[in-house]
Amino acid sequence: MTESLLSVRDLIVEFPTRRGALRVVDGVSLDIVPGEVLGVVGESGAGKSQTGAAIIGLLEPPGRIVDGTVHLEGERLDTLSGDQWRRVRGRRIGAVFQDPLTSLNPLYTVGRQLTETIRTHLDMTEKQARARALELLGEVGIPAAADRLDAWPHQFSGGMRQRVVIALALCANPRLIIADEPTTALDVSIQAQITALLKRLCREHGTAVMLITHDMGVIAETADRVAVMYAGRLVETGPVDDLVNRPRHPYTEGLMGCIPTMHARPVRLDQIEGAMPAPRAVPPGCAFHPRCPLAVERCTSERPPLVARPPLATACWVRSPDGDAA
Amino acid sequence: MTRPRARPTTGEPVVPASSDLAAPRRTGVTGALVRALDSDVFYSFRRSPVTLVAALVAVLLIGASLAAPLVAPTDPFALETLDLMAAFTPPMWAEGGESVFPLGTDDQGRDLLSAILYGMRISLAVGAASVVFAMLLGVGLGLLAGYAGGWVDALIMRVADVQLSFPAILIALLVDGVARGLLPRDLHHDMAIYVIIFAIGVSGWVQYARTVRGSTMVEKNREYVMAAIIMGLHPGLIALRHVLPNVMGPVLVIATIHLAVAVITEATLSFLGVGLPPTEPSLGTLIRIGNDFLFSGEWWITVFPGLALVLLVLSVNLLGDWLRDALNPKLR
Amino acid sequence: MATFIVRRLLQSVLVMVVVALVGFALFAYVGDPINNMVGQDTSFEDRERLREDLGLNDPAPVQFLRFVGNAVQGDFGLSYRHGRPVADLLVERAPATLELSFAAGVFALLVGVPMGIHTALWRQSWLAKAFLTISLIGISLPTFLIGILLILVFAVWLGWMPSFGRGEVVQIGWWSTGFLTASGLKAMVLPAITLGLFQMTLIMRLVRAEMLEVLRTDYIKFARARGLSARAVNFGHALKNTLVPVITITGLQLGSVIAFAIITETVFQWPGMGLLFMQAIEFVDIPVMAAYLVLVAALFVMINLVVDILYVIVDPRLRIGGGAVGGGGGR
Numbered sequence: 001m002t003e004s005l006l007s008v009r010d011l012i013v014e015f016p017t018r019r020g021a022l023r024v025v026d027g028v029s030l031d032i033v034p035g036e037v038l039g040v041v042g043e044s045g046a047g048k049s050q051t052g053a054a055i056i057g058l059l060e061p062p063g064r065i066v067d068g069t070v071h072l073e074g075e076r077l078d079t080l081s082g083d084q085w086r087r088v089r090g091r092r093i094g095a096v097f098q099d100p101l102t103s104l105n106p107l108y109t110v111g112r113q114l115t116e117t118i119r120t121h122l123d124m125t126e127k128q129a130r131a132r133a134l135e136l137l138g139e140v141g142i143p144a145a146a147d148r149l150d151a152w153p154h155q156f157s158g159g160m161r162q163r164v165v166i167a168l169a170l171c172a173n174p175r176l177i178i179a180d181e182p183t184t185a186l187d188v189s190i191q192a193q194i195t196a197l198l199k200r201l202c203r204e205h206g207t208a209v210m211l212i213t214h215d216m217g218v219i220a221e222t223a224d225r226v227a228v229m230y231a232g233r234l235v236e237t238g239p240v241d242d243l244v245n246r247p248r249h250p251y252t253e254g255l256m257g258c259i260p261t262m263h264a265r266p267v268r269l270d271q272i273e274g275a276m277p278a279p280r281a282v283p284p285g286c287a288f289h290p291r292c293p294l295a296v297e298r299c300t301s302e303r304p305p306l307v308a309r310p311p312l313a314t315a316c317w318v319r320s321p322d323g324d325a326a
Numbered sequence: 327m328t329r330p331r332a333r334p335t336t337g338e339p340v341v342p343a344s345s346d347l348a349a350p351r352r353t354g355v356t357g358a359l360v361r362a363l364d365s366d367v368f369y370s371f372r373r374s375p376v377t378l379v380a381a382l383v384a385v386l387l388i389g390a391s392l393a394a395p396l397v398a399p400t401d402p403f404a405l406e407t408l409d410l411m412a413a414f415t416p417p418m419w420a421e422g423g424e425s426v427f428p429l430g431t432d433d434q435g436r437d438l439l440s441a442i443l444y445g446m447r448i449s450l451a452v453g454a455a456s457v458v459f460a461m462l463l464g465v466g467l468g469l470l471a472g473y474a475g476g477w478v479d480a481l482i483m484r485v486a487d488v489q490l491s492f493p494a495i496l497i498a499l500l501v502d503g504v505a506r507g508l509l510p511r512d513l514h515h516d517m518a519i520y521v522i523i524f525a526i527g528v529s530g531w532v533q534y535a536r537t538v539r540g541s542t543m544v545e546k547n548r549e550y551v552m553a554a555i556i557m558g559l560h561p562g563l564i565a566l567r568h569v570l571p572n573v574m575g576p577v578l579v580i581a582t583i584h585l586a587v588a589v590i591t592e593a594t595l596s597f598l599g600v601g602l603p604p605t606e607p608s609l610g611t612l613i614r615i616g617n618d619f620l621f622s623g624e625w626w627i628t629v630f631p632g633l634a635l636v637l638l639v640l641s642v643n644l645l646g647d648w649l650r651d652a653l654n655p656k657l658r
Numbered sequence: 659m660a661t662f663i664v665r666r667l668l669q670s671v672l673v674m675v676v677v678a679l680v681g682f683a684l685f686a687y688v689g690d691p692i693n694n695m696v697g698q699d700t701s702f703e704d705r706e707r708l709r710e711d712l713g714l715n716d717p718a719p720v721q722f723l724r725f726v727g728n729a730v731q732g733d734f735g736l737s738y739r740h741g742r743p744v745a746d747l748l749v750e751r752a753p754a755t756l757e758l759s760f761a762a763g764v765f766a767l768l769v770g771v772p773m774g775i776h777t778a779l780w781r782q783s784w785l786a787k788a789f790l791t792i793s794l795i796g797i798s799l800p801t802f803l804i805g806i807l808l809i810l811v812f813a814v815w816l817g818w819m820p821s822f823g824r825g826e827v828v829q830i831g832w833w834s835t836g837f838l839t840a841s842g843l844k845a846m847v848l849p850a851i852t853l854g855l856f857q858m859t860l861i862m863r864l865v866r867a868e869m870l871e872v873l874r875t876d877y878i879k880f881a882r883a884r885g886l887s888a889r890a891v892n893f894g895h896a897l898k899n900t901l902v903p904v905i906t907i908t909g910l911q912l913g914s915v916i917a918f919a920i921i922t923e924t925v926f927q928w929p930g931m932g933l934l935f936m937q938a939i940e941f942v943d944i945p946v947m948a949a950y951l952v953l954v955a956a957l958f959v960m961i962n963l964v965v966d967i968l969y970v971i972v973d974p975r976l977r978i979g980g981g982a983v984g985g986g987g988g989r
Contacts, residue, residue, distance in 0.1 A: 058883060082888065090885020097883070102876035105895050107902070116894070117884045168884055488673050492958065493914040495921070503939040503947055504684065590800045597802045598924055600939055617806060621821070625810055632803045640798035647794070 004071075005208050006032040006055065006176055011068035013047070013054050015279075022279040024050045024063070026232035029306070032176065037199065037209045039223030039240065041216060041255065043276050047232035048212045052178045054078070055210070056093050057085045073175070091121045094169030094207075096198075098181040100161035104153035110137075110164050111149035114171065121172035136167040141197060159190035166198060173205060180212045195222050216255050220244050228252050231277055231287035238312035248312055248319040251288050286317065294318045380644035387638050391446035398440035399428075402607075417626050430626045432615060438626065441612055442634045448608040449635070452522055453589040457581050459527030460588075464534025465577065469569065471535065472542025473562050483539070486532040497529035498522075498591055502600045518603050526591050533580050541573045575653045582646035586639045593635055609635045666966050670959040677955035681948040682725045685735075686718070734949035739941045744949045748931060753833045754824055755930030758922065759915045761846050762854035766915075767908065770858040774865025778873065778900075779892055789862065796859035801918055805852040805925035812848060820845050822927040853922040857911055864907055869900040902969070909965030913958040 013025035025047040032038045040048045053059045055070055057080065070077040072092060080088065089095075097103050105113060114133035118124060124132065130149070137145035140163040153161060162182065169177050179198060183191040199222050202209050211223060219226055220240065227237040228251065236249040247253045274291040277283060283290055289299040298317045306315040314320035390397055415424055415431040417438075429438040471482040489497060505521040506514055514521070545551065545568050554564045589609075595601035596610030597617075604611055609631045616628030709715055713724060728734070734744035773793075777786040799807075813821035825845030827834040836842030872878060873896055881891045920932035927933070931950060938946035 056883060058879060086885050086887060088885070089883055095880065095883035097876055097880055099876055103880040105877040105881065105899065107898050108895075116886065116890065120884070120886050120890070165880070168880075171884070484672075488676055492955075493917045496914075496917040496954070499920065499935075499939060500947070500951065503942070506939065507684070507942045507944060586798065590798075594800055594802055594921055597800075598921065598936060600936075613803065613806065620806065620810055621814055623814075625814075628806055629810070632806065635803065636795075636799055639800075640795065643794060643798050 003033070004031040005034045005073060006030075006210070007069075007071040008051070008055065009069045009071075011051065011054060011070065012066045013050050013059065013063060014066045015063045019280070021066075023282075024232050024279050025054065026282075027068070028229070028232075028234050029068075030227050030234065030237065032208050032210060034175065035203070035206050035208055036224040037202065037211055037222055039219035039226045040210060040212045040229060041214065041219050041226060042229035043214060045276060045278070046229040047279075048229050049180050050232075051229070052095075052180050052210060052212050056089055056095055056178055058089075058095075090117060090174070091172045092174050092176065094172075094174040094177040096162070096165050096169050096177060096179040096182045099185045100158055100165050101185065103165050104161060106153055109150050109152055110156070114149075114164075114168060117168055117171045132171075133167075136170060137164070139170075139201065140164070140167045142167075158186050159194060162186060162190075162194050163197065166194075166201065170201060170205065170207070174207060176208045176210065177202065178210045178212070181214070182211070183218060184213070184215070191218070192221075198222070216244075228255065231282050232279060233287055234306055234315065235288065236312060236314045236316075237306070242311040246312075248309075248314040249288075249316050250292050250294050250319070286315070374648060377644060377648040380641040380648075383637060384641040384645060387446065387634070387641065388450060391443055391450055394440075394443040394447050398437075398443045400437045400440045402436045402441040402444050416624075417630075429630045432612075432627045433619060433624075438630055441607065442609070442631050445607050445609045445612050445631060446634055446638060448602065448606055449589050449592055449610070449638070452519060452526070452592045452602070452608065453585050455523045456526035456530065456588040456592070457585050459523060460530040460584065461534055461577065461581055463527060464531035465538050465570075465573075467531065468535035468538025469542055469562075469566060472539035472569075473546060473566075475543075475546075479539070482535065486535055489529075490532050494526075494529035494587065495591055495594060498525040498595060499598075499600065501525035501528055502595065506600075515603055518601070519606065522592060522595060522601055525595070526588050529591070530584055530588065533584070534577060537576045537580065538569065538573050542569045545569045545572070579646060579650045579653060582642065582649055586642040586646060589635070589639055589642070609638075662970065663967065666963055670963055673959050674952075674955060677952055678726050678729065679722070681729070681952045682722050684944055684948045684951070685725060686714075686721060729949075729952055734952075735945040737938075737943055737946050739938070739943045739946070744945045747934060747946065748949060748953060749832060751929060751931045751934050753835060754928060755916060755919050755923070755932060757836055758846065758849055758853060758928060758930060759912070759919055761850035762852075762857065762915055762919075762922075763912060765850055765854035766857035766861055766911075769854075770861030771865055771904075773858075774862040775869060775892075775897065775900075777862065778866045778869035781870075793859040793862050796855050797863075799855070801852060801856060801921045802925050804855055805848070805922055808848045808852055809925070819848050821848075824929060849922050849926045849928055852925065853915060853919060856918070857915060860911065861904070861908055865900060865904055868903055869896055872896045872899045875899075906965050906969055909961055909968065913954070913961050916957060917954060 008028060008030050011025055011028045012023065014021040014023050016022075028047070028051055030038065030040075030051075040051065042048050050059065050063065053063075054065050055077070057077065059065070065078050068078070072088065077085075077088060104110070108116075111130065111133055114136065115126060115129040118129040118132050119126070122129075122132075134145050134149060137148065142148055142160060142163055148156070153164070156164060166182075177198075182198060183194050186194060195218055198209065198211075201207070211219070213219060223240045225238065226240050226243045228235050228243070228249065230251050236243065236247065236252045243252060244256060247256055277287060277290075283300070284303075285301045286292070286295070286299040286304050289295040292299065296318060302317070304315045304317045304320075306313050307320045309320055312320075395401070415435075417428065417430040429442070431437055432441065467482050467486075471479040502521055502525050505517070505525070509517060509521075548568075550568075551564060554560075592601060592608060593610030593613065596608050597614045599614065602608045602611055604615065607615070612631035613628055613635070616624070616626075616631065619625075619627050713721060716724075732745045734748075736742065737744050737747060740747060773789045776783075777789050780786050808819075809821045812819045820841070823845060824836045825841035825843075826839040827836050827842055828838045836846055873892075878891060878896055881895050886894070917932075919928075919930060920935055922928065923930045923932035924936050931953070934946060935950045937943070938950065
């Protein structure tokens with residue numbers, strides 16, 4: 001394995017509330033190597049978005065990292081001050097959010113938002129920045145980019161706006177892009193285009209992507225490796241091919257049942273009986289045991305560690321009982 | 327990225343889910359008490375010392391003014407207690423003050439503390455009556471507008487828009503001015519208190535109407551109303567039954583803040599000389615009387631009623647603010 | 659955009675017609691104009707003749723049209739109390755009110771907006787908490803009481819400021835201004851603060867609430883994720899988006915400043931239109947009341963219109979394709 005670009009170790013994120021802290025991310029460790037696409041998948045509320053937010057230091061207050069570390073190219077991120085963060089965000093880590101309709105400031109032209117971002121990170125004149133903005137718009141596939149540069153966000157369609165958002169994330173050629181449900185808010189017909197675009201651009205620029213989604217279909221098409229999250233915990237990771245075709249964790253198995261076949265519309269993850277527990281009500285032992293068809297006595301009391309048995313690493317007493325914690 | 331428990335992002339006022347649908351109902355007084363003590367509203371109440379103090383002050387002021395005949399040292403309206411010789415006595419701690427008159431006396435030798443307690447009683451009564459009037463008018467018109475729709479809705483809401491672009495005080499002044507023109511002079515004197523209540527009430531109904539109308543329009547299109555129509559029940563009645571519990575929170579918030587506004591409006595009208603007559607002196611009237619003696623050094627005649635007014639309004643405002651935040655987590 | 663403005667114009671006309679109706683109703687049905695014009699000993703026949711001459715026996719619609727026609731030409735009849743044309747009285751008093759309102763508005767904006775920004779951006783700072791406390795007290799203090807307290811402290815006790823009147827004014831054509839003399843400016847300080855304080859707290863709370871709302875939006879989060887500086891995010895993006903609704907509501911408040919001037923003018927014996935109106939109510943001087951009402955309504959409508967147009971200019975979404983957003987204060 002090559003040197004990690006991003007390395008997250010034992011990350012714990014909590015939201016303090018009046019009834020005690022809500023633990024939304026519970027001991028997550030993951031690595032992303034340069035240029036790879038890591039898919040992070042799970043139901044909504046599984047903690048995948050919070051993991052992404054913690055990595056770029058944009059946890060919504062009062063949420064905070066209570067334990068664990070985040071390193072980018074060997075530099076520790078989770079202890080950075082607000083000012084130091086700015087040299088990381090946008091420049092070394094870009095972000096694409098779910099809703100392109102609300103990600104752009106409606107009161108500024110697309111060009112203005114691009115040049116502003118470019119000039120924040122790169123030493124350029126307004127004119128050079130405009131040229132780069134134009135180039136970026138062309139790269140993300142916006143037709144007649146020169147004419148659209150001075151258009152307002154509301155004059156773009158949802159798919160076009162998400163292209164603009166991707167262009168904004170790519171402004172400073174970051175090493176990593178965190179894409180949080182980048183296609184969820186889009187029409188099904190556009191989703192594939194945007195996913196393909198993201199993948200192509202990142203390959204061309206050598207940018208790694210952390211692709212957060214609940215859509216196994218998107219993961220199967222796009223990701224190199226996959227991390228499956230459940231109730232704030234990582235339950236299984238591994239190369240996409242192995243994980244999709246030969247999953248070990250019963251939850252992952254259930255998820256695979258949700259991959260669309262023959263280009264049918266993807267079915268949401270609720271085919272598994274029951275529902276994921278809320279952060280306040282995570283059961284002891286394996287968080288999945290109440291819904292697990294294979295659960296044994298041990299699952300209800302002891303939390304299974306993530307055990308690496310290549311090609312996968314799995315946290316399950318039944319399917320991956322031996323070895324040390326990965 | 328979504329937060330663990332996404333807060334609503336719409337502009338609609340957030341109302342706690344009506345309890346008959348949400349939580350299983352615990353019955354009886356104990357159940358109600360347990361639920362009340364466990365609620366978010368009560369929690370935020372205990373957490374905010376400012377609100378506690380405000381509530382205490384409000385209860386104290388309202389209690390003292392309601393019990394004015396019992397707690398006031400003298401009856402400011404009883405002529406036999408008036409002693410012109412005692413006029414302009416400064417507060418007891420100042421030079422020349424007497425302990426019989428803790429806050430001093432006014433130009434007629436009236437004990438200021440008693441006058442304030444009685445005045446606050448009148449201010450509160452007029453304020454509360456105006457709020458109730460505005461609420462009935464606003465909720466009624468809001469329901470009508472939301473339910474009837476069409477030209478009725480358009481008419482009511484246009485009137486509301488037009489009125490909303492004028493400050494309440496101007497509307498109240500105008501209503502009062504018209505009443506003065508319509509009513510014979512001596513009748514007007516007797517009717518003053520009703521005129522004021524009407525004026526303040528009419529000037530404040532719009533907010534209630536808007537809130538209720540919005541909720542009604544939402545409820546109206548729900549399936550159960552359709553079902554009711556099919557079953558031949560009067561859907562208005564059913565919508566009403568579901569709308570009212572839903573808007574109780576916002577209406578309560580509006581009413582609390584409106585009480586503060588109504589008390590201020592009454593005081594302002596009385597201060598301007600078009601409110602309550604000197605025979606029924608509210609806090610505003612007392613301030614108006616005292617204002618004449620501001621320059622001759624008898625500051626207390628104005629300042630103490632003013633202070634009482636500010637304390638009253640401030641505590642009610644604080645309660646209203648807290649209530650709004652507690653019922654609407656989005657603003658926190 | 660053109661349709662939008664035309665629609666707002668039509669709405670404005672509608673409002674004015676309604677207000678004119680109210681004004682006319684006041685004029686025609688409240689009190690008896692004849693009784694207010696003639697002495698006790700005028701004979702019944704004389705009264706009837708006067709009634710006929712004044713057109714008071716004409717059908718109501720005719721009278722209304724005449725009222726509107728006159729009003730458009732600035733003719734509101736004679737003041738019952740002063741015996742002079744109402745229009746003259748208003749023109750004489752208008753500069754005092756407008757200057758006071760202007761000073762109060764400037765004070766409210768210059769102080770209120772920065773306070774609001776501060777309290778939104780640094781919510782936990784002690785200064786923010788102090789501002790919020792001040793704002794709460796500001797909202798709980800009735801305007802007239804603020805005036806009285808300011809007079810008590812700065813005029814009676816300290817003797818720094820005059821307690822009533824406009825000071826020396828300079829006449830420029832029909833306009834009298836207090837901005838050009840030291841005593842005029844000095845006289846303006848206390849009334850302007852009195853009148854502006856409530857608006858200041860309102861603006862502060864409004865800016866704070868709007869800004870907090872904007873700071874929670876996705877595009878602000880995305881702007882942070884793009885690595886923009888805190889300054890660019892807060893003042894470049896958040897503030898601009900905050901100011902859109904603030905402009906609307908502040909503009910609408912301008913009208914209520916003029917109306918609230920009634921109270922301030924009474925406290926400070928400021929010789930403006932508000933004082934005139936108060937006296938008119940006290941003496942049931944209907945023509946003055948009606949004229950003031952119509953005038954203030956016209957001002958409101960004009961302000962509303964200007965605010966709407968401003969709104970369109972600031973928000974690009976409304977500029978193209980005739981926006982459907984009503985600019986009213988309700989949100």
